[in-house]
Amino acid sequence: MNRAALVLSLSALLLTAAALAANVADVKKKGVLVLGTDPTFQPFEYKDASGSVVGFEIDIARAVATDLGVKLQISAVGFGALMPQAITSGRVDMAISAITITPERAKVVSFSGPYYRSAQVFIVKGGNPKKFAWPADVKGKTIGVQANTTGQYAANDNLKPKGAVLKVYDDFAAGLADVQAGRIDALLGDAPTVTSLKKRLPGQFEQAGKALVAEDYGMVFARGSDLAAAANRTLARLKASGEYQKLLDRWIVQK
Numbered sequence: 180m181n182r183a184a185l186v187l188s189l190s191a192l193l194l195t196a197a198a199l200a201a202n203v204a205d206v207k208k209k210g211v212l213v214l215g216t217d218p219t220f221q222p223f224e225y226k227d228a229s230g231s232v233v234g235f236e237i238d239i240a241r242a243v244a245t246d247l248g249v250k251l252q253i254s255a256v257g258f259g260a261l262m263p264q265a266i267t268s269g270r271v272d273m274a275i276s277a278i279t280i281t282p283e284r285a286k287v288v289s290f291s292g293p294y295y296r297s298a299q300v301f302i303v304k305g306g307n308p309k310k311f312a313w314p315a316d317v318k319g320k321t322i323g324v325q326a327n328t329t330g331q332y333a334a335n336d337n338l339k340p341k342g343a344v345l346k347v348y349d350d351f352a353a354g355l356a357d358v359q360a361g362r363i364d365a366l367l368g369d370a371p372t373v374t375s376l377k378k379r380l381p382g383q384f385e386q387a388g389k390a391l392v393a394e395d396y397g398m399v400f401a402r403g404s405d406l407a408a409a410a411n412r413t414l415a416r417l418k419a420s421g422e423y424q425k426l427l428d429r430w431i432v433q434k
Contacts, residue, residue: 201272202405203247212244212251215271217258219351221375222430223277235430236275239294240398242422243273243413259326259349263288266399273406274399277369279329289402291410293395294423295431299330301365302373303387304358311365313388318342323354323366330367333392359383367391371431 206212216232218224224234232253244251256265262278265271266288277297280290301322303311311320321344324331334345346363348354354366355376365387376384400406417423 201269201401203409206247206249206272206406210249212240212247212249213254213270213272214240214244214251215254215256215261215265215274216240216276217261217351218253218255220277220369220372221379222371223369224275235295235426236277236396238426238430239414239417240273240275242417243398243410246413246416247409257349258328258351262327262399266401269401272400273410277396278399279394280397281329281332284399287402289400289404289407290397291400291407292414293397294414295396296393297396298370298390298393299333299367300370300373300390301387302355302358302368302376302384303365304361305382305385307385307387308361309364311387313391315388316341320344320364321346321362323348323357323363325349325351325354325367328367329392329394334367337391355384374431 214237216224216236218226218232218234220234222234223236224232227233232255237253241251254265254271256271256274258276261271261274261276263284266274278284280293284290301311301313303309309320317338319342322334322338323346324334326347326349331345331347334343339345346354346357351368354363354368357363358366370386370390373384373386398407398410400410414423417426
């Protein structure tokens with residue numbers, strides 16, 4: 180896309196987002212906060228044995244809804260469609276799904292303040308039979324990335340120039356299956372995901388090498404929506420009361 184077309188496209192997207200921006204008054208009027216999330220990132224959000232969507236970020240979103248005096252309605256959306264289309268189209272009021280705060284994304288959506296600092300790491304098969312390592316030479320290695328994630332962007336910037344072959348997945352679970360089957364050398368994912376995998380599936384997966392990039396997660400809203408400020412108030416309350424640390428201990432630290 181040429182520069183002029185890109186500017187026009189971005190302008191149109193911003194105008195559409197502004198027209199559809201859900202705000203606190205809208206949410207309170209309908210009595211529901213519609214949350215978009217991709218429930219495939221345990222322990223952040225995933226489906227439990229009963230099929231309910233649970234996790235660290237779900238509890239944070241539920242606290243936002245509680246503080247607004249409304250119910251939380253969860254809509255499962257694949258990450259590729261979640262960011263930013265589900266927000267800018269008005270399909271959901273809020274998105275939370277290990278979404279990294281970036282300057283590019285902030286041009287079309289509004290973020291809450293950061294609530295978790297993570298990193299993109301390399302997930303390999305247990306025992307690392309392919310002897311994958313970073314920042315060692317990755318030339319010719321096939322590395323999986325999930326579509327429209329910061330992992331994909333970081334891989335394009337840091338791995339592709341070094342000769343890595345990138346395989347893009349819409350479904351993170353499909354990437355894990357290819358790691359397990361030996362069809363790819365490694366899969367980029369969030370650091371806490373490795374901890375969760377090692378707990379749930381002992382010996383099947385591990386982290387290899389150093390982290391590729393560090394990143395901060397934020398809740399996402401339509402650009403200019405006052406829901407972002409409401410979410411920040413909830414975050415401040417959770418941290419001041421000690422509830423935030425309890426959520427970390429339950430879902431992430433898992434003492």
